[in-house]
Amino acid sequence: MSSVEARNRRRRATVKDVALEAGVSRGTVSRVLNGQPYVSEDARTAIDAAIAKVGFIPNRAARSLVLQRSQAIGLIVHEPHSLFVEDPNIGSILMGANAALSEADYQMSTLIADTPRDVDRLARYLSGGLIDGVIIVSARVGDPITEAVARLDLPATFVGRPRDIGSAASVAIDNRDSARRITNRLLATGRRRVGMIAAALDRDSGADRLAGFVDAVGGRFDAELVERVPLYSYSDGQRGMRTLLARCPDVDGIFASSDAVAAGAMDVLQSEGRRIPDDVGIVGFDDSSWAMRCDPPLSTVHQPATELGRAAAESVLRQLRGVSDESEGRQLECPIVWRGSA
Amino acid sequence: MSSVEARNRRRRATVKDVALEAGVSRGTVSRVLNGQPYVSEDARTAIDAAIAKVGFIPNRAARSLVLQRSQAIGLIVHEPHSLFVEDPNIGSILMGANAALSEADYQMSTLIADTPRDVDRLARYLSGGLIDGVIIVSARVGDPITEAVARLDLPATFVGRPRDIGSAASVAIDNRDSARRITNRLLATGRRRVGMIAAALDRDSGADRLAGFVDAVGGRFDAELVERVPLYSYSDGQRGMRTLLARCPDVDGIFASSDAVAAGAMDVLQSEGRRIPDDVGIVGFDDSSWAMRCDPPLSTVHQPATELGRAAAESVLRQLRGVSDESEGRQLECPIVWRGSA
DNA sequence: CTCGGATCTGTGAACGTGCACAGATCCGTA
DNA sequence: TACGGATCTGTGCACGTTCACAGATCCGAG
Numbered sequence: 001m002s003s004v005e006a007r008n009r010r011r012r013a014t015v016k017d018v019a020l021e022a023g024v025s026r027g028t029v030s031r032v033l034n035g036q037p038y039v040s041e042d043a044r045t046a047i048d049a050a051i052a053k054v055g056f057i058p059n060r061a062a063r064s065l066v067l068q069r070s071q072a073i074g075l076i077v078h079e080p081h082s083l084f085v086e087d088p089n090i091g092s093i094l095m096g097a098n099a100a101l102s103e104a105d106y107q108m109s110t111l112i113a114d115t116p117r118d119v120d121r122l123a124r125y126l127s128g129g130l131i132d133g134v135i136i137v138s139a140r141v142g143d144p145i146t147e148a149v150a151r152l153d154l155p156a157t158f159v160g161r162p163r164d165i166g167s168a169a170s171v172a173i174d175n176r177d178s179a180r181r182i183t184n185r186l187l188a189t190g191r192r193r194v195g196m197i198a199a200a201l202d203r204d205s206g207a208d209r210l211a212g213f214v215d216a217v218g219g220r221f222d223a224e225l226v227e228r229v230p231l232y233s234y235s236d237g238q239r240g241m242r243t244l245l246a247r248c249p250d251v252d253g254i255f256a257s258s259d260a261v262a263a264g265a266m267d268v269l270q271s272e273g274r275r276i277p278d279d280v281g282i283v284g285f286d287d288s289s290w291a292m293r294c295d296p297p298l299s300t301v302h303q304p305a306t307e308l309g310r311a312a313a314e315s316v317l318r319q320l321r322g323v324s325d326e327s328e329g330r331q332l333e334c335p336i337v338w339r340g341s342a
Numbered sequence: 343m344s345s346v347e348a349r350n351r352r353r354r355a356t357v358k359d360v361a362l363e364a365g366v367s368r369g370t371v372s373r374v375l376n377g378q379p380y381v382s383e384d385a386r387t388a389i390d391a392a393i394a395k396v397g398f399i400p401n402r403a404a405r406s407l408v409l410q411r412s413q414a415i416g417l418i419v420h421e422p423h424s425l426f427v428e429d430p431n432i433g434s435i436l437m438g439a440n441a442a443l444s445e446a447d448y449q450m451s452t453l454i455a456d457t458p459r460d461v462d463r464l465a466r467y468l469s470g471g472l473i474d475g476v477i478i479v480s481a482r483v484g485d486p487i488t489e490a491v492a493r494l495d496l497p498a499t500f501v502g503r504p505r506d507i508g509s510a511a512s513v514a515i516d517n518r519d520s521a522r523r524i525t526n527r528l529l530a531t532g533r534r535r536v537g538m539i540a541a542a543l544d545r546d547s548g549a550d551r552l553a554g555f556v557d558a559v560g561g562r563f564d565a566e567l568v569e570r571v572p573l574y575s576y577s578d579g580q581r582g583m584r585t586l587l588a589r590c591p592d593v594d595g596i597f598a599s600s601d602a603v604a605a606g607a608m609d610v611l612q613s614e615g616r617r618i619p620d621d622v623g624i625v626g627f628d629d630s631s632w633a634m635r636c637d638p639p640l641s642t643v644h645q646p647a648t649e650l651g652r653a654a655a656e657s658v659l660r661q662l663r664g665v666s667d668e669s670e671g672r673q674l675e676c677p678i679v680w681r682g683s684a
Numbered sequence: 685c686t687c688g689g690a691t692c693t694g695t696g697a698a699c700g701t702g703c704a705c706a707g708a709t710c711c712g713t714a
Numbered sequence: 715t716a717c718g719g720a721t722c723t724g725t726g727c728a729c730g731t732t733c734a735c736a737g738a739t740c741c742g743a744g
Contacts, residue, residue, distance in 0.1 A: 012471075012730095014729095014730055014731085015730065015731065015732095016730080024693075024694085025693065025694045025695075026694085026695090026730095026731085026732095027693070027694055027695075027732090027733085028692085028693060028694080030731075030732060030733085031692095031693090033731095033732095034732080037691090037692095038690090038691055038692055038693085039691095039692070039693085040691085040692060040693090043692085043693085057466065057469040057470070058470065058730085058731075059407070059470060059471050059729085059730050059731070060467070060470030060471055060472050060731095061403050061404075061406035061407040061412070061470070061471045061472060061729085061730080061731090062403075062407050062699090062729070062730035062731040062732090063470075063730080063731055063732080064403035064472075064699095064731095065401070065403040065404050065407055065698095065699050065700065065701090065729090065730080065731075065732095066698070066699050066730085066731050066732050066733085067699085067731085067732070068699075070403070070472075072467070072472075094454060095454070095456060098454045098456060098460070099456070099457075102456075102457065102459055102460050102463065105463065107453070107463060107464070107467045108453070108454065109451040109452070109453060110451070110452035110453075110454070111449070111450070111451060111452070112436060112437070112440045112450065112452070114437060114440060114441070114444075115441075115444065117444055118440070118444050121444065121447065121449060122449070124399065125402070125414070125449045127399040128399070128400065128401060128402025128403070128405075129354075129401050129402055129403045129700095130402050130403060130406075130412075130414075130472060234631075234635055263635075267637070289576075293576060293605075295609070354700095356699095356700055356701085357700070357701065357702095358700080366723075366724085367723065367724045367725075368700095368701085368702095368724080368725085369702090369703085369723070369724055369725075370722085370723060370724080372701070372702060372703080373702095373722095373723090375701095375702095376702080379721090379722095380720090380721055380722055380723085381721095381722070381723085382721085382722060382723090385722085385723085400700085400701075401699085401700050401701070403699085403700080403701095404699070404700035404701040404702090404729090405700080405701055405702080406701095406729095407699090407700080407701075407728095407729050407730065407731090408700085408701050408702050408703085408728070408729050409701085409702070409729090410729080471730095
């Protein structure tokens with residue numbers, strides 16, 4: 001009958017079908033599937049042929065159920081809408097993590113948490129046993145996702161290091177030290193009045209970059225030279241620069257919290273007639289696509305985003321294998337890229 | 343023994359545990375879990391309490407196995423590295439799709455296919471029964487992922503419409519019509535020598551945008567005024583503009599294949615001393631963050647990226663419910679955003 | 685020829701859930 | 715009281731895989 005036919009057509013081949021086709025038992029098929037020893041050459045070739053013939057593909061749900069693991073790890077991006085779209089690093093982090101996981105034959109599954117509803121569903125999903133571990137990008141302090149992951153004891157590694165994650169594994173850059181180093185470099189060009197456009201102070205990265213700046217200027221610190229803006233954005237860079245320039249017309253050096261901020265600041269400086277780097281030197285942070293687009297090209301701190309993703313993935317894989325969890329968190333070097341803007 | 347204790351501590355609560363705790367059977371627990379009728383008020387409250395007490399969370403692998411569905415849909419991004427990082431629309435597509443799926447209580451899982459190895463693993467993953475349907479972003483002609491999805495008969499919807507997908511569902515914009523409309527608008531400002539920097543002609547979107555341009559200029563078409571470049575990028579915009587300007591110094595209007603291309607072209611034009619829009623009018627495509635960043639801000643075609651994601655998600659959900667698959671593909675409107683650059 | 689180990693194979697149980705079915709209880713009506 | 719229907723509950727099987735175990739065969743050494 002046609003309904004039976006339809007059902008047969010739909011029905012996916014199982015190990016049983018392969019066994020029947022090859023004239024052996026399920027156990028033997030399972031052994032060749034998992035590359036185990038103790039299977040005769042005859043059986044092996046018969047089974048390989050049968051697999052090809054019936055078009056067998058293992059059912060991952062059944063496999064996960066019995067093995068209690070899924071060979072998939074989640075990459076959780078917990079960002080409000082706008083940031084996910086604009087963050088210059090996130091794409092590279094994804095690619096780096098994907099590359100490392102791919103080499104270990106793990107499937108990476110990127111999970112987005114945008115609304116509170118997403119967070120709930122995601123927490124349930126993670127508890128469902130379809131994910132062996134997670135990489136968490138840009139968690140915030142007090143983040144409900146962070147709590148959910150802690151409750152289940154999933155292997156997890158954070159990219160970036162919010163202050164409340166305790167001894168969890170993390171891979172991060174040292175924002176403070178990097179900010180200090182590039183500010184020192186800017187100071188070394190002989191500037192006397194170096195200011196900062198400090199963005200995103202509600203995030204650890206933003207606060208740390210400001211702290212590094214303060215470290216570097218040391219005794220010469222002048223609060224007037226720091227302008228605070230909410231976001232790592234081009235337009236906040238413009239706004240910040242206008243205010244700072246009005247307050248301190250004698251400024252001759254700028255450390256911007258991000259490349260986008262620097263680009264905005266540069267445009268304002270140039271339309272006010274300041275020459276870069278002659279009148280004002282400016283440096284940024286990220287080494288994103290903005291940096292090369294500036295004229296002159298921007299000197300900046302290179303964020304090893306691809307490597308961050310890769311290192312985070314490797315950390316999760318180590319935890320999965322039960323090797324040391326290297327609790328205290330790893331920090332990656334951020335080379336300074338010196339171009340023409342300072 | 344401590345090992346037993348450890349095992350107990352790890353072991354996740356199951357329906358059986360809940361049933362034991364509540365003093366009922368597995369069947370009754372299952373009924374309340376799935377909101378079925380015919381369960382007494384007493385049993386219901388006892389079970390709710392038991393679920394909370396033992397911290398029960400359903401195992402999704404077991405559920406998928408018996409139900410033959412997973413309540414998860416995959417969003418496949420098949421892009422070489424650089425494009426994923428730079429594509430201005432992809433983030434918005436993700437967010438739009440995620441929002442729609444979230445409302446239907448589906449988990450979205452973004453899957454990246456970068457290397458050929460990724461493609462293989464992804465195809466196996468998709469066959470594994472852990473994914474009920476897929477949204478495919480930026481597939482290419484002859485794409486192996488496209489073939490893999492066709493082989494399994496997973497519900498699938500494409501964002502964008504490669505020519506070889508036959509009657510599969512898709513959600514796309516009309517690149518040709520949009521290009522025609524914005525070119526007409528540019529022509530209507532009184533330009534006599536309107537050229538195009540045509541990027542990515544190996545992609546459908548690139549080829550269609552050129553076709554729309556040709557449609558619009560009609561009889562006035564002059565092949566010299568079209569410069570072809572490989573990528574939708576800022577630097578290809580610069581390169582293309584330099585070549586075009588050298589060949590046709592009298593050009594007074596430019597349609598660039600993308601905003602990034604337009605931005606590159608604008609910088610070259612301005613450093614050659616051409617005033618925008620007085621000497622040369624320029625328009626782009628995408629309405630990405632580049633557009634507002636230009637000075638003057640760029641007139642461009644708005645891509646409804648969020649809506650594309652949402653519509654694709656809804657299409658997959660409809661297929662899952664068995665409703666009409668609306669085979670021929672849907673097209674979304676692209677409003678023209680007129681700013682100062684033309 | 686017998687024994688023991690290595691090699692190969694099949695069978696049953698388990699993973700955690702949903703569903704069909706059968707059985708039990710309750711209540712209103714004839 | 716007896717009956718039929720509605721309501722509620724428990725049990726066994728199925729989903730597709732892996733694994734432990736037991737049984738079968740082979741081969742070389744004593």
